[in-house]
Amino acid sequence: MVEPATPRSSLFDLTGRVAVITGGAGLLGEQHARAIASEGGIPVLVDVSGRGAAEMAERISTEYRVPAWGCRVDITKVDELQGFLAQLLDRFGRLDILINNAANNPRVENGGAVNFSRFEHFPLAQWQADLAVGLTGAFLCSQVLGSEMARRGAGVIVNVASDLALIGPDQRVYRQPGLPPHLQPVKPVSYSAVKAGLLGLTRYLATYWSDRGVRANALCPGGVSNGQPQDFVVRLSELIPLGRMAHVDEYRGAILFLCSDASSYMTGAILAVDGGRTCW
Ligand SMILES: NC(=O)c1ccc[n+]([C@@H]2O[C@H](COP(=O)([O-])OP(=O)(O)OC[C@H]3O[C@@H](n4cnc5c(N)ncnc54)[C@H](O)[C@@H]3O)[C@@H](O)[C@H]2O)c1
Numbered sequence: 001m002v003e004p005a006t007p008r009s010s011l012f013d014l015t016g017r018v019a020v021i022t023g024g025a026g027l028l029g030e031q032h033a034r035a036i037a038s039e040g041g042i043p044v045l046v047d048v049s050g051r052g053a054a055e056m057a058e059r060i061s062t063e064y065r066v067p068a069w070g071c072r073v074d075i076t077k078v079d080e081l082q083g084f085l086a087q088l089l090d091r092f093g094r095l096d097i098l099i100n101n102a103a104n105n106p107r108v109e110n111g112g113a114v115n116f117s118r119f120e121h122f123p124l125a126q127w128q129a130d131l132a133v134g135l136t137g138a139f140l141c142s143q144v145l146g147s148e149m150a151r152r153g154a155g156v157i158v159n160v161a162s163d164l165a166l167i168g169p170d171q172r173v174y175r176q177p178g179l180p181p182h183l184q185p186v187k188p189v190s191y192s193a194v195k196a197g198l199l200g201l202t203r204y205l206a207t208y209w210s211d212r213g214v215r216a217n218a219l220c221p222g223g224v225s226n227g228q229p230q231d232f233v234v235r236l237s238e239l240i241p242l243g244r245m246a247h248v249d250e251y252r253g254a255i256l257f258l259c260s261d262a263s264s265y266m267t268g269a270i271l272a273v274d275g276g277r278t279c280w
Contacts, residue, residue: 011262014041018092019259020145021045022075022137023102025052027226027248028160032099033057035252036259037064044088046073047102067092075102075137081144094152097259098145100138101160103194104130108174108185109232117185127190134194135201142205142216150212157216158258159202163274165195165220173235195220199270206268215267217258221251222274241276 019036023029024045033043037060047053050072057070069091073084088095108117116123138159149155169187176185198218205216223236225245237244254273257263272278 010039012039012256012260014039014097014256014260017041017096017259018088018094019043019097019099020088020095020141021099021101022073022141023047024070025049025056026102026105027224028221028251029053029101030056030060031249031252032101032160032255033060033068034064034249035255036097037066037068038252039256039260040066041097041259042066042092043068044092045070046075046084048072048074075141076132078140078144081140085144085148089148095145095148096154097156097158098141098149099158099160099255099259100141100198102137103134103160104190106188106191107228108187109228117188118182119186119189122189126188127193130188130190130194131197134190135197138198138201142201146205146209146214146216149214150209152213154213155215156259156263157202157205157214158255159198159216159218161198161202161218161220161270162191162195163220163222163272163277164192165199165218166270166272166278168192170239173232173239175235202270203268210267215263217263217266217268218270219251219254219258220270220272220274220278221254222246222277224248224250239277240274241280244275246273246275 014036019041021029021032021043025047033045036043045053045057053070057068060068073080146157171186174185202216202218223245251273254271
């Protein structure tokens with residue numbers, strides 16, 4: 001097993017470690033990147049929005065004085081991932097961390113999904129598209145990038161699942177006034193299937209690479225407060241023991257824990273950071 005190149009000053013120190021974050025241009029991708037950079041790690045943000053990823057990497061490089069990198073990669077395409085890995089190794093010579101974070105996230109709470117979200121009519125094409133990014137994408141990234149870490153004999157994979165990997169959605173929180181029951185929007189079935197699937201992938205990778213120095217764990221975040229309609233926020237908050245949705249930066253600690261040596265004896269585990277929602 002390869003030892004980290006730099007002596008660690010703290011359990012959470014990530015100095016010099018290269019961390020690929022999929023969906024790096026999104027809401028939480030930025031937060032994961034900031035967490036990595038805050039401990040001296042090098043975040044590499046990949047996204048289908050190459051411009052968003054590159055701009056975010058530039059901001060983080062300036063703010064944290066680390067050589068963050070952002071580029072366009074479609075994680076559903078294995079050839080793009082292989083090309084990306086070659087570029088990454090040319091650039092940094094190592095890969096230490098993979099955060100499988102990208103997903104299709106239809107915002108049903110904002111009223112945009114009334115016409116397609118209900119189970120009886122959920123389009124096959126949407127199901128396939130959601131699984132392609134959230135689950136197949138995580139499989140391909142783990143295969144292409146995880147294999148490089150296994151070859152080196154050290155690495156960490158974090159799969160970003162959801163509280164809805166652990167419980168069924170309470171569809172009452174998505175209700176919109178004035179709509180008959182058969183037209184009420186719901187959390188799409190693909191979301192639950194993708195997130196539960198990620199837990200299976202996590203346990204599989206944990207045992208598969210247990211003798212190759214690669215750890216794999218899953219993070220199950222609860223909903224992040226991000227300008228949702230007030231009635232939705234109130235209904236959801238009532239389901240959460242801490243009585244509120246998460247602030248956008250409240251997963252940074254868990255990401256640092258899972259990506260660093262602080263979690264060195266942890267693999268195949270599921271970490272719920274959800275304000276307590278799944279405990280009652
Ligand atoms: N935001 C929340 O409240 C919340 C709660 C629980 C879990 N999560 C999970 O956290 C993760 C991040 O959520 P978010 O709110 O930042 O979502 P987001 O929609 O803001 O970001 C997702 C990113 O993934 C990218 N993406 C989509 N398809 C891709 C592909 N084929 N290749 C590469 N990138 C692709 C998108 O362009 C987007 O930038 C997701 O897995 C989500 O399910 C989020």
